[in-house]
Amino acid sequence: MNNREHARQARRTLPRPLHIAAWLTFAAAQAAVAQTSTQDSGATSAAPKTPQAAAASGTAGKDQALPAVKVSASQVADSPLNLSTPVNSGALGTRSQLDTPFSTTVVTGENLAERQVYKLGDVFAGDASVTNNSNAYNAWATYITIRGLPVDWQNGFRIDGNPFISYGITMPYEQLERVELLKGLGGFMYGFAQPGGLVNYVTKRPEKDPVTSLDVGYRMDGVLSTHVDLSRRFGPDDMFGARLNYTKEAGKTYNAGDINRNSVSLALDGQLTRDLQVWFNALYQTIRTSGQTPAIYTGSYTASSLPAVISGGSNLLGGTDQHINTNLQLYTAGVRYQLTPDWSFATSGSYSKSARDRNESTLTLLNQQGDYTDARWNGDEAHQDIYWQGMFEGKVKTGPFTHQLVIGGAYQHQTNNYALNSIYTVLGNGNLYQPNPWRFYSGGGLETYRTSDITQASAFVSDTMQITSRWAVLAGLRYTNYSQNNYATTGEKTSQYSQNGVLTPTFALMYKLEPNTTLYASYVEALEQGAIVDSIYANGGAMLRPLRSRQYEIGIKSEHERWSATAALFRIERGAAYANADNVYVQDGNSIYEGVEAAGSVRLGRSWQVAGSVTLLDTWYAKGQSYNGNRVAGAPTFVAAGRVTYDVPYVQGLQLAADAKFTGSTQVRPANNLETGGYMVVNVGANYFTRIGGHDVTLRAAIDNITNRRYWMFQYSDYIAPGDPRTVSLNAKIDF
Numbered sequence: 001m002n003n004r005e006h007a008r009q010a011r012r013t014l015p016r017p018l019h020i021a022a023w024l025t026f027a028a029a030q031a032a033v034a035q036t037s038t039q040d041s042g043a044t045s046a047a048p049k050t051p052q053a054a055a056a057s058g059t060a061g062k063d064q065a066l067p068a069v070k071v072s073a074s075q076v077a078d079s080p081l082n083l084s085t086p087v088n089s090g091a092l093g094t095r096s097q098l099d100t101p102f103s104t105t106v107v108t109g110e111n112l113a114e115r116q117v118y119k120l121g122d123v124f125a126g127d128a129s130v131t132n133n134s135n136a137y138n139a140w141a142t143y144i145t146i147r148g149l150p151v152d153w154q155n156g157f158r159i160d161g162n163p164f165i166s167y168g169i170t171m172p173y174e175q176l177e178r179v180e181l182l183k184g185l186g187g188f189m190y191g192f193a194q195p196g197g198l199v200n201y202v203t204k205r206p207e208k209d210p211v212t213s214l215d216v217g218y219r220m221d222g223v224l225s226t227h228v229d230l231s232r233r234f235g236p237d238d239m240f241g242a243r244l245n246y247t248k249e250a251g252k253t254y255n256a257g258d259i260n261r262n263s264v265s266l267a268l269d270g271q272l273t274r275d276l277q278v279w280f281n282a283l284y285q286t287i288r289t290s291g292q293t294p295a296i297y298t299g300s301y302t303a304s305s306l307p308a309v310i311s312g313g314s315n316l317l318g319g320t321d322q323h324i325n326t327n328l329q330l331y332t333a334g335v336r337y338q339l340t341p342d343w344s345f346a347t348s349g350s351y352s353k354s355a356r357d358r359n360e361s362t363l364t365l366l367n368q369q370g371d372y373t374d375a376r377w378n379g380d381e382a383h384q385d386i387y388w389q390g391m392f393e394g395k396v397k398t399g400p401f402t403h404q405l406v407i408g409g410a411y412q413h414q415t416n417n418y419a420l421n422s423i424y425t426v427l428g429n430g431n432l433y434q435p436n437p438w439r440f441y442s443g444g445g446l447e448t449y450r451t452s453d454i455t456q457a458s459a460f461v462s463d464t465m466q467i468t469s470r471w472a473v474l475a476g477l478r479y480t481n482y483s484q485n486n487y488a489t490t491g492e493k494t495s496q497y498s499q500n501g502v503l504t505p506t507f508a509l510m511y512k513l514e515p516n517t518t519l520y521a522s523y524v525e526a527l528e529q530g531a532i533v534d535s536i537y538a539n540g541g542a543m544l545r546p547l548r549s550r551q552y553e554i555g556i557k558s559e560h561e562r563w564s565a566t567a568a569l570f571r572i573e574r575g576a577a578y579a580n581a582d583n584v585y586v587q588d589g590n591s592i593y594e595g596v597e598a599a600g601s602v603r604l605g606r607s608w609q610v611a612g613s614v615t616l617l618d619t620w621y622a623k624g625q626s627y628n629g630n631r632v633a634g635a636p637t638f639v640a641a642g643r644v645t646y647d648v649p650y651v652q653g654l655q656l657a658a659d660a661k662f663t664g665s666t667q668v669r670p671a672n673n674l675e676t677g678g679y680m681v682v683n684v685g686a687n688y689f690t691r692i693g694g695h696d697v698t699l700r701a702a703i704d705n706i707t708n709r710r711y712w713m714f715q716y717s718d719y720i721a722p723g724d725p726r727t728v729s730l731n732a733k734i735d736f
Helices: 003-013 016-042 051-060 109-115
Strands: 086-088 094-096 104-108 130-132 144-146 157-159 176-183 197-203 211-219 221-234 240-253 258-271 276-290 295-297 323-338 343-365 371-398 401-419 423-431 448-466 471-487 493-514 517-528 547-559 563-579 585-604 608-622 638-647 654-663 679-692 695-704 712-716 719-722 727-735
Touching: 086 176, 086 197, 104 109, 109 176, 109 654, 109 679, 109 695, 130 654, 295 712, 371 448, 471 517
Parallel strands: 157 197, 295 343
Antiparallel strands: 086 094, 104 176, 130 144, 176 197, 211 221, 211 727, 221 240, 240 258, 258 276, 276 323, 295 719, 323 343, 343 371, 371 401, 371 423, 401 448, 448 471, 471 493, 493 517, 517 547, 547 563, 563 585, 585 608, 608 638, 638 654, 654 679, 679 695, 695 727, 712 719
């Protein structure tokens, strides 16, 4: 059977969206093979492997039959763990992953583009400590758990180090330079926050060289996107820089819904003098989606096992009447001044605003046959964050010791507005395996009122003392004044909580086994703000006190030219909060998380890159009146992830990839009487890099969940969701 017959056979046997992926891969391979054949027979030298060499070849080699190509492996580091990458560590300043005595993960923008991610769980698909708890295109799209703990949607997300309210917000991943993840407690580094971890989105900045690129994409069932990226430096000695990114995305989603997204980000900087740098960043995004998959609530469910699994791509659970429309705005400006060769001062301020208009169902599961009650909620919500931070960083010597000091302060004022006349109504009953018969359309634009405001003012100091060339000790302390006010619809204050002088310390001991290997032991404390109980519980509206957490961690990080590895052993102690048998949401006792995580990557020969990650987790409730000894809800005992990439020999520029992630069974409720089953999701992709008409061109194809595996995933305590279906994504990018 020849190549064309193979292609025709693929068209007959694959579903329609896969036709496009098959044809793209077939066309890319054919073009690559033809090009390689031409080069082998007539070219006088091998094709260049670096972008610079490829560009030179495109200019000088006009008499070649076909343009040169570049190999993808030359564009990425041999170590995808990115341990040398600087990460924002809040009160610790900026330091590399290798020198940070906590477990961290960095995912680069190139990796995001290669895998064509479109929700937060996919960003960290290669990290076994992160569990995906979300469907795309709905209000839960940023829900993940880290080491079995949820990320705080009010305090656990930042953009370029600046806080914003993330609930319902899907970031424009194509406009990001990288995504940073701090696992575990961030209380010393960032202030009040739940102990799951912190996600920092780093937007693209002006580069030394000009950037002009355009890419177009497709995602099944009919979402089309266009993205433009422009970067320039100008002025005397290129002292000013500007970078603009714009994305337009619209079409039909896989669950028969609609999406319309417009995202724009702008980054400006200026090196005004040798020592003085200024910057301004802005991000503006609007997203309108309909037809999202509803959340499924199991609090009233009495069976011991879940109903038969449905596909997350099903349109049976809702219609286009359900929607979430979001708006995100972030503006930040800063100044950095190099006071002396060893000391600098940086200060920045930001204003962020996020708003949501939601019309969504919660399906209360009734029995194992899949019957449910559909309750609809419709309302508007808005949040604002004003943030300022000033920080001195420098070095001093005391006798034989060198001290790396960070001294600073921060102020954050957050306001939360919710709908004054939100609508909550029970529509009626339905079944998971039949079309939802209920519709409730709403126009949005509901009036909101101030429900709460939260103020944090803090001062912090840290000292990393270099004792010898190998040994270093870190000590840090944050001092925080915290206040929270809650208001009635009339504007009257209904309750208040304040606590001054909250101390959250951290300590670490670090030892350099060799320059590229760090062994560390660390301790950190954190305090998280008290929750306002959801209305589904008997004590809905009650305000709970803040919870204190502690974390102990021992780890090792090592990065080398062709391999890298990390490992950590940890214990987290957190105050427990859950719904008891009377459906009262209470704080009772502790939840304990103990585990070990390990990750590694190695390049085998010239063509293979293999990476893997594994997490073993033991959790239990302790010292409470209920559920002592039970596993903590939402914490799987075992997760493993792996990725393999292959640079195809004799086909320069063609890279194939496959990754898989297995998530073990997870308890849905603290009572441990209901759990999801374990499941594995497999993704594949292909990237082809070439030059056409003197321009770099990148073709990408990705298939997520290629086996179309159906599974229930834990979403939040007492909530589950069906996993996303098989999804095909295509993208073509040209650099001018």
